[in-house]
Amino acid sequence: MRLRPLRRAAVADDPDGTISGPARVDPRTKALTKRLKAGDVAVIDHLDMDRVSAEALVACAPAAVLNAARSTSGRYPNVGPQILLDAGIPLVDGLGQDVMALKEGARLTVHDGEVRSGTTVVATGVLQDAATIEADQAKAREGLSDQLEAFAQNTMDYMLKERDLLLDGIGVPRVETKIEGRAVLIVVRGYHYKEDLAMLRSFIRESRPVLIGVDGGADAIIEAGWKPDLIVGDMDSVSDSALTSGAEVVVHAYRDGRAPGAARVAELGATHVVFPATGTSEDVAMLLADDMGAKLIVAVGTHATLVEFLDKGRSGMASTFLTRLRVGSKLVDAKGVSRLYRSTISTWQLVVLILAGLAALAVALAVTPAGQAALELLLARWDDISTTIRRFFGG
Structure with missing residues (x-):
């Protein structure tokens, strides 16, 4: 399984990478995402984070994800951690069960792998990056x-x-x-x-x-x-x-x-x-x-x-x-x-196609008597409308 290039997290509150936000705590990721909001700090206990759970977390746009367990245990090459990192969401792993005792809504500060509530260090874990994920995935492939x-x-x-x-x-x-x-x-x-x-x-x-x-x-x-x-x-x-x-x-x-x-x-x-x-x-x-x-x-x-x-x-x-x-x-x-079956037609291609169709229609109208009469009528109508607009603003 080939890992995609990692983008740097873009959610840090401070230039030094410190992140803060209210804690949302639940051992079950599926249950947590029902109340998780943008800017919250998700606190979970999820061994071997799977794709569906990671995508659900990304959709909620938390400031960070704190995992009491190991997001990759080495059993198999799961893709959850990479999905979070690709989305720019910091993931701190292996924080231990103490982090699950945090109160819902408590203000947390996260820097590197250290988690603080107020001035108290609650837990310390591993801040995942491209190197740590690649190392975990290599071990996981061996255990497959x-x-x-x-x-x-x-x-x-x-x-x-x-x-x-x-x-x-x-x-x-x-x-x-x-x-x-x-x-x-x-x-x-x-x-x-x-x-x-x-x-x-x-x-x-x-x-x-x-x-x-x-x-x-x-x-x-x-x-x-x-x-x-x-x-x-x-x-x-x-x-x-x-x-x-x-x-x-x-x-x-x-x-x-x-x-x-x-x-x-x-x-x-x-x-x-x-x-x-x-x-x-x-x-x-x-x-x-x-x-x-x-x-x-x-x-x-x-x-x-x-x-x-x-x-x-x-x-x-x-x-x-x-x-x-x-x-x-x-x-x-x-x-x-x-x-x-996903469409590969871009927006500008659709615009060009519509304009070409309108041009073809105009040419077809111009070469027939009925079309010429219709165009003259449209031009006369447009002249009336433009005259009305000029009089309105001029008055």
Whole structure:
């Protein structure tokens, strides 16, 4: 994985690189970004920062990101730290758990790797730069073979535990939403999901697929202007408004039947069923759609590569590999479609094209009697308007 050139951070308050701002503290990056604002100092506890989390932080434009954990542990070459540095957001790593005890809103001062609250030094870590990131990535690439072995072992374990579910669909709950014979669009709030959803507007308008949001993917569907038919997940990142939008809810539970998200759904009065399974919520959505007779499954924002599986940070991501094999004949991965079809026509080219069209139209009008009469009428009208304007300002 080749690292892009690093841009210098442009958010320092002082010429010597000192940064200050109010602390926003949360061990879960996904939860923190919901309230993080420009100029805040994000305090997180995120081992191996993934692409989605880093991009969510960049969108909030914090003054700095302070990580109690190591943003790259060496397990695999994750790209989160580089994304922050490329965006000019300072990242201080390995600050330890003391930094998580900071009070929400406390005024912090960050200089190099030192974090102060008032005059007290709270913690000291490593200020990431191009050299430290490259060193971490080099170690991570060396450890990738171990992750491959672990991934293969997890895949075998999952296949043994869930073979009845994978092969025969045993355990898949019944839902009221009609899926048989229809196309299904599964939305996960993953890489480039917004752009890909925008590119699929014509498909959604013409095919009218069943819209399934995986946790926060339900909010992504609503933000794009549609209404989800089904919401699948453990309910840790979907909003209350999405859960009460009228969509049918499938709560992903642990294999032993424990479903922490079910209590929240019940409190909101949303109709729901429980689906115990070992894998991830996106696996559950795919298996449900396949078992209920979907003729086509289109996936947006889902995980498809080894690094993406490792980015997810769960050993259970091996289940996604097998799930994709299970529904492979129906599955179309729409991730990246926006980059495939992105327009390369620049603004000035469009302006030149419009001007050329207008010139061609003027020439066509000038060589016909009807066109000449129309042009004379337009010129006379323009002369009247310009005379009126001159009289108005002259008077």
